[in-house]
Amino acid sequence: MTEFEAVIGLEIHVQLATQTKMFCGCKPVFGEDPNTRTCPTCLGLPGALPVINEAAVDFGMRLGLALGCSLAERSIFHRKNYFYADSPKGYQISQYDEPLCSEGELAGVRINRVHLEDDAAKLVHTSETGRIHGAESSVVDFNRAGTPLAEIVTEPDLRSAAQAREWLQLLRTTVKALNISDVNMEEGSLRCDANISVRPVGQKELATKTELKNMNSFRFVEKGIEAEIERQRILLESGGTVVQETLHFDPRTGSLTALRSKEEAHDYRYFPDPDLLPVSVDSEMVERARAALPELPAARAVRYAETYGFEQELSERLGFEADLGDLFEAVLEIRGKASDPRLAATWVSGEVFSRVEQDAGSAIEASTLAELLELLEGERITTAAARQVLDRVLAEGGSPADIVASEGLEKVGGGDALAAAVEIAIAAHPEAAAKVTAGEHKALGSRRWWRGAQRNPCSPWRRVGFITWLNNPQRQRFHSQRRWSLC
Amino acid sequence: MSSDLTTLSASAASAKVKSGEVDAHELFEQWRERSRLDDLNALSWSADSVPAEIHTGGPLGGVPLGVKDLFCTEGVPSQSGSKILEGYLPPYSATVVDALAAAGAPLLAKTHQDEFAMGSSNENCAFGAVINPWDRGRVPGGSSGGSAAAVAAGLVPWALGTDTGGSIRQPAALCGVVGLKPTYGSVSRYGMIAFASSLDQAGPITNSVADAALLYSQMTGRDVHDSTSVDHPDPVSEVPAADLTGVRIGVPTELSGEGIESGVLDAFNASLELAKSLGATVEPCHLPHAPHALSAYYLIAPAECSSNLARFDGVRYGLRVDPGEGLDAMYGATRSQGFGPEVRRRIMLGTYALSSGYYDAYYGRAQRVRTLISQDFDTAFESFDVIATPTSPCVAFELGSKTDDPLSMYLSDFCTVPMSLAGIPAISIPNGLSEGLPVGLQLVGPAFSENRILGIAASLEAAIGFDGSAARL
Numbered sequence: 001m002t003e004f005e006a007v008i009g010l011e012i013h014v015q016l017a018t019q020t021k022m023f024c025g026c027k028p029v030f031g032e033d034p035n036t037r038t039c040p041t042c043l044g045l046p047g048a049l050p051v052i053n054e055a056a057v058d059f060g061m062r063l064g065l066a067l068g069c070s071l072a073e074r075s076i077f078h079r080k081n082y083f084y085a086d087s088p089k090g091y092q093i094s095q096y097d098e099p100l101c102s103e104g105e106l107a108g109v110r111i112n113r114v115h116l117e118d119d120a121a122k123l124v125h126t127s128e129t130g131r132i133h134g135a136e137s138s139v140v141d142f143n144r145a146g147t148p149l150a151e152i153v154t155e156p157d158l159r160s161a162a163q164a165r166e167w168l169q170l171l172r173t174t175v176k177a178l179n180i181s182d183v184n185m186e187e188g189s190l191r192c193d194a195n196i197s198v199r200p201v202g203q204k205e206l207a208t209k210t211e212l213k214n215m216n217s218f219r220f221v222e223k224g225i226e227a228e229i230e231r232q233r234i235l236l237e238s239g240g241t242v243v244q245e246t247l248h249f250d251p252r253t254g255s256l257t258a259l260r261s262k263e264e265a266h267d268y269r270y271f272p273d274p275d276l277l278p279v280s281v282d283s284e285m286v287e288r289a290r291a292a293l294p295e296l297p298a299a300r301a302v303r304y305a306e307t308y309g310f311e312q313e314l315s316e317r318l319g320f321e322a323d324l325g326d327l328f329e330a331v332l333e334i335r336g337k338a339s340d341p342r343l344a345a346t347w348v349s350g351e352v353f354s355r356v357e358q359d360a361g362s363a364i365e366a367s368t369l370a371e372l373l374e375l376l377e378g379e380r381i382t383t384a385a386a387r388q389v390l391d392r393v394l395a396e397g398g399s400p401a402d403i404v405a406s407e408g409l410e411k412v413g414g415g416d417a418l419a420a421a422v423e424i425a426i427a428a429h430p431e432a433a434a435k436v437t438a439g440e441h442k443a444l445g446s447r448r449w450w451r452g453a454q455r456n457p458c459s460p461w462r463r464v465g466f467i468t469w470l471n472n473p474q475r476q477r478f479h480s481q482r483r484w485s486l487c
Numbered sequence: 488m489s490s491d492l493t494t495l496s497a498s499a500a501s502a503k504v505k506s507g508e509v510d511a512h513e514l515f516e517q518w519r520e521r522s523r524l525d526d527l528n529a530l531s532w533s534a535d536s537v538p539a540e541i542h543t544g545g546p547l548g549g550v551p552l553g554v555k556d557l558f559c560t561e562g563v564p565s566q567s568g569s570k571i572l573e574g575y576l577p578p579y580s581a582t583v584v585d586a587l588a589a590a591g592a593p594l595l596a597k598t599h600q601d602e603f604a605m606g607s608s609n610e611n612c613a614f615g616a617v618i619n620p621w622d623r624g625r626v627p628g629g630s631s632g633g634s635a636a637a638v639a640a641g642l643v644p645w646a647l648g649t650d651t652g653g654s655i656r657q658p659a660a661l662c663g664v665v666g667l668k669p670t671y672g673s674v675s676r677y678g679m680i681a682f683a684s685s686l687d688q689a690g691p692i693t694n695s696v697a698d699a700a701l702l703y704s705q706m707t708g709r710d711v712h713d714s715t716s717v718d719h720p721d722p723v724s725e726v727p728a729a730d731l732t733g734v735r736i737g738v739p740t741e742l743s744g745e746g747i748e749s750g751v752l753d754a755f756n757a758s759l760e761l762a763k764s765l766g767a768t769v770e771p772c773h774l775p776h777a778p779h780a781l782s783a784y785y786l787i788a789p790a791e792c793s794s795n796l797a798r799f800d801g802v803r804y805g806l807r808v809d810p811g812e813g814l815d816a817m818y819g820a821t822r823s824q825g826f827g828p829e830v831r832r833r834i835m836l837g838t839y840a841l842s843s844g845y846y847d848a849y850y851g852r853a854q855r856v857r858t859l860i861s862q863d864f865d866t867a868f869e870s871f872d873v874i875a876t877p878t879s880p881c882v883a884f885e886l887g888s889k890t891d892d893p894l895s896m897y898l899s900d901f902c903t904v905p906m907s908l909a910g911i912p913a914i915s916i917p918n919g920l921s922e923g924l925p926v927g928l929q930l931v932g933p934a935f936s937e938n939r940i941l942g943i944a945a946s947l948e949a950a951i952g953f954d955g956s957a958a959r960l
Contacts, residue, residue: 040579044798046572047559047581047678051714079794081841083818090797140802269841271850274684274791276714 003201004236006229007209008164008194009156012171013149014181015119015189016059021146022118023050023093028148030187034124034141042118042146044088049275050118052077056148057100057279059180060116061289063150064101066178066296067111071286075100075115075279081269085138086120088145093118096270100279107170107298110155121145144188150181156195156206161225165218168192173297173320185217194225197242198232208242212249213259224249227256300325308341317349323362324348330366335373343373351387355394368393372400385409493521497644497698501548501591511541511549515593518551522596522642524960527618527627529637531556532564533596545591546705552592553643555634556600558584558689559678563594567680568602568630570613571799571806571825581678582710583647583689590705596643598633602827603796604654604682606630607899610890611829618886619662620958621924625883628658628899634692635662639958645693645702649679651686652784653878653903656915659692660878660927663917663955665948666692667699667941668903670934671910672717675710681795683788684715686907694955696916696945700726703937720935728949729942732766737871739774742902748881750921755877758918758928761950762875772871774863779856780905781897786840786853787908792830793837799825832893861909868933873943876902878915878927902929912937914944917953925955 021028024041040048064071078096094117104111121142125135152171158164172183172190183190197209212228215221227249232242246259295303301319304310310318318325328348332341347369356363372393376386381404388409389400404410492500492514503509515537522533530553543549554560557567559577566572580588588594601611609617609632619627620640627636631648635658638646648655650668659666667690674689681687691702700723707719736759743755759769801807801821808820823831840849867874880901889896906913911934918928928947932940 040577043803045559045577045579045804046565046567046575046680046798047557047577049677049713051712081794081797083797083800083815085802085814088798088803090800091794267843269794269838269843269846271790271794271841271846274715 002237004198004233005201006159006161006225006232007156007197007199007206008158008160008225009209010152010154010158010164010168011193011195012152012154012168013119013191013193014063014152014175014183016056016148016150017179017181017189018053018055018059018148020053020055022053022056022116022148024048024146026146028146029143030182030189032143034139034143037143038145042088043142044090044145050093050273052276052279053148056116057281058285058289058292059148059178060100060114060150061281061286062178062180062292063152063175064104064114065286065290065293066174067101067104067106067114067152069101069104069111069114071101071281072098073281074098075281077116077273077276077279078270079273080117082266084120085140086123086145088121088142092120093273093276094151098278100281106174107167109157109167112153112155114150114152117149117151119144119147119149156197156209161222161229164194164225165222168221169218170298170320177294177297177300177322179294188216191216192221194221194228196225196228196232198229198236208244210242210244211246212256213246215249215251217251220249220251223251223254224256227254231256294322297322304345308345310342310345314345314349317353318345321353324353327352327362327364327366327369331370331373334367334370339373340377343377344369347373351390355390363394364390368400375400375404380404380411381409382411385411492517493641493644495644496695497550497693498695498701500644501546501550501701504543504548504550504591511543511591512537514549515541515551515595518595518644522553522637525637525640525642526960527620527623527636527640527642528612528615529598529617529627529633529640529642531566531597531599531614531633534594538593541593542589542591545589547587547591547701549591549593550644551595552587552702553596553598553634553637553646554584554594555631555646555648556597557604557649557680557682558597558647559680560584560594560597563597565597565680566614567604568600568612568614569799569826569830571821572680572804573613573806575805577678579678582675582712583706584678586675586708587647587702587705592645592702592705596637598631598637598643598646600633601630601654602830603680603792604630604649604651604687605792605829605833607653607657607896608884608886608889609633609636609658610886611827613827616886619883620960621663622883624885625924626661626886628661628879628883630654630658631666631692632658632662635659635664635666638662638664638692638694639955641959645691645698647689647702648692649682649687649689650903650907651682651688651788652907653900655690655692656903656913656927656929657879657899659915660917660929661883661925663920663925663953663958664692664694665696665699665914665916665944666690667703667914667937668906668912669703669707669937670719670912672715673719673912673935673937674706675708675713675716677710677712677716681791683791684795685791686784686788688907696914696941696948697726699914700724700937700941700945703941719937721938723937723941726938726941726945728945729939730766731762731943731946734762734767734873734943735871736762736767736769737772737867737874738769739777739867739874739876740771741774741777742876742905746880746898746901747877748921751877751879751881751926754919754921754926755875755928758947758951759875762947765946765950769875770871772867772874774860774867774874774905776856776859776863777905780860780908781901783853783856783860784900784904784908785836785897786849787857789833789837790840790850790853791837793834793841796826796830796834801825829893857908860905864905864909864911864931864933872932873936873940874931876929876931877918878902878929882921882924882926906931910934912940914940916944916948916951917955918951919953925953 079091095115099115101114127135197207199207304315608626609629619625634646639662655666806825915927
């Protein structure tokens with residue numbers, strides 16, 4: 001039986017969060033009343049002319065630089081002519097054979113180009129599903145018309161649906177870090193189409209591809225691509241041939257339907273827009289765009305891994321979510337070198353993030369979290385108490401120290417009470433205690449122990465670990481390798 | 488009873504308002520009444536009343552203005568001569584219309600034109616042909632025929648036209664008035680309903696060179712709404728008649744022989760003799776690619792128009808014809824009923840010229856010809872200060888005589904299209920009569936040489952001593 005492999009390229013549209021639209025002075029805002037953010041230019045009124053938004057060019061350059069592209073000194077806006085109710089001018093202004101950015105790479109996936117264009121209006125279909133199929137009529141909201149878009153086109157370098165989804169998430173994170181877009185798939189500020197083909201493993205030539213349109217969540221991107229790969233594979237295995245077409249994935253039913261649309265073998269009659277001059281990019285503009293680049297997520301994750309020895313997942317969580325990374329670094333800054341980076345990292349990415357997924361980085365002041373971690377690390381409260389305090393702080397604000405004092409959460413001292421607890425622990429787990437006391441402290445480093453301890457920090461296992469740690473002649477080394485909070 | 492202020496030239500009236508001798512509201516009212524005399528179908532709209540506020544302090548001193556239909560004028564019908572925009576009231580005004588109102592030229596009337604500025608006779612107007620005031624059986628030229636006829640007939644003191652391939656100069660010639668097509672980019676196109684974006688340019692149509700200079704002086708300047716506009720490096724203010732001594736006039740052999748009516752050619756040669764007698768030198772020159780200009784123009788202009796006119800789709804404004812069979816059927820019905828035959832012809836031409844596989848052979852090639860024509864002019868201006876040609880190969884023709892023959896109609900622009908493709912300024916001034924009908928003389932200079940060509944035009948205008956009063960209603 002022939003083995004098949006999928007070949008996937010993505011076309012991603014990113015709405016740029018500029019103050020004004022691509023070619024006029026209207027403010028692009030999501031969710032306003034329909035047709036309230038319009039002017040003669042974005043409505044395509046007779047006589048109105050477009051003017052290139054400099055900020056959009058700047059954003060486009062930042063995106064290009066972040067994706068390792070080369071920037072064209074001169075790029076051209078063409079008219080892409082087609083009739084559709086969402087196209088107020090009867091053409092889209094888009095870059096064609098001379099795009100702003102070309103030939104880049106992100107995480108091993110080559111970028112063919114990044115170009116700028118204006119968004120279409122939004123069609124609202126009066127059908128149950130909101131889709132055009134079966135709709136009685138459609139109305140047009142021109143608020144979106146003219147919103148600046150950057151279109152990113154990859155080379156066909158992806159090989160699976162999961163890989164495509166992961167890569168798209170990294171791209172989203174990267175664009176987000178650039179602070180040039182909301183990159184929200186549900187709201188349409190990040191949109192992804194996929195070109196998919198399937199070929200026998202070993203074959204060099206690309207097979208016939210289909211285009212999968214407008215999947216509006218990361219999950220649907222993965223599911224849609226998976227479904228289409230499967231469809232093509234079954235087709236090929238049964239001796240059929242893939243027809244080049246545009247497909248729509250319905251996530252509710254998992255079905256793929258061919259679109260009858262403007263894409264249908266269309267001749268767009270591209271020609272340079274005579275209303276606009278070529279975009280000239282000089283070295284000063286490039287330097288300005290370069291200077292505006294933040295540390296990119298991939299680089300940040302690598303830095304965390306190298307500096308603090310964090311494992312990939314933790315490094316990426318903090319590196320890819322800029323606000324989490326910022327919070328983490330701010331807490332470290334306040335607490336100083338003596339503090340434990342891993343504790344701060346896990347609290348930011350775990351405790352804080354699990355409580356407030358949206359904008360976790362700004363949910364709590366760095367100084368507040370630092371104060372809480374100080375209490376925790378200074379062994380003045382237990383982890384359970386710290387969690388309680390965090391809940392309070394997030395809900396009502398206030399100082400962790402005050403809350404600890406007013407709620408009486410301060411830990412019972414380390415003396416007799418702890419010794420008693422330790423004795424109980426040792427009695428309950430004599431074998432393990434004997435092992436670690438004999439110096440087999442690796443037992444403590446096992447995944448099982450660590451997971452168990454995380455699940456329940458007050459478990460006897462944890463206490464045994466503590467005692468072992470106290471008695472371990474090599475505890476300094478051990479200490480530097482791994483720390484945990486006391487119960 | 489006050490005196491008839493409408494016999495004053497625009498410049499003279501402007502001076503009198505500024506000196507306090509004439510009241511701007513009175514001037515407007517008299518012109519408003521004059522505009523009511525229109526029986527040429529020159530005007531598509533005229534003011535109901537005198538505007539409350541007239542900027543008499545501005546350089547134009549409150550002299551009212553006729554404006555071609557295709558300029559957007561807020562709340563005033565702007566239809567570009569087309570049924571598809573019948574009764575369309577724009578929510579904004581063209582930059583140049585606002586600028587002129589602010590400079591003291593309030594809107595008096597809108598003038599008829601060929602539909603979307605496509606035509607040389609004004610017979611392509613959806614609201615009826617405009618009639619030439621010199622001979623009511625003849626066309627006024629086009630596409631700014633309404634503006635030219637209105638100025639010639641004294642229905643408006645001066646007017647705005649637009650020129651894409653000759654649409655200011657040719658009707659000016661056929662109606663015996665002055666028409667200036669400025670350097671491309673010197674006047675904002677924002678608010679002009681586009682025909683061919685890389686060629687369209689607004690300019691004045693007036694009774695004298697002095698009036699043209701005065702009106703043009705307030706039209707220029709960079710507009711943030713038009714990326715192709717620039718500040719004029721040599722802005723026009725007052726233009727004194729130039730001393731012609733030593734002025735080198737080039738006469739392109741390609742545009743002054745074959746295909747030009749003998750009466751037009753006689754008048755042309757007579758004026759060249761006049762120029763010589765005033766000290767100018769007149770010598771033949773060559774624009775070797777000029778004969779290809781019409782072919783290039785009829786690819787570039789239709790290509791751009793096929794895209795520019797795509798917005799007239801019945802969705803947001805203007806005519807909508809909906810047979811109830813879906814979006815495509817609505818587009819088809821709206822556009823085939825809303826556009827006239829000439830517009831449909833050019834949309835189809837342009838669509839074809841831009842289609843995949845033909846782009847390079849047609850549009851691409853035409854653009855290369857355009858570059859060559861531009862270079863021809865550059866070379867010629869190394870040896871000559873100004874180039875002179877007849878404006879139109881013929882005098883005003885009879886209504887209906889060319890409507891069935893688009894190619895012969897297109898030849899009307901034979902002498903004016905090369906300058907449009909090169910984007911350089913050209914003026915047409917009245918050059919006497921042939922068979923009792925006006926003839927035009929075209930003077931052409933390098934980009935931004937409006938001061939030069941207006942000065943030379945003023946000298947020749949005085950020497951020719953054309954009397955256009957026969958056209959006054």
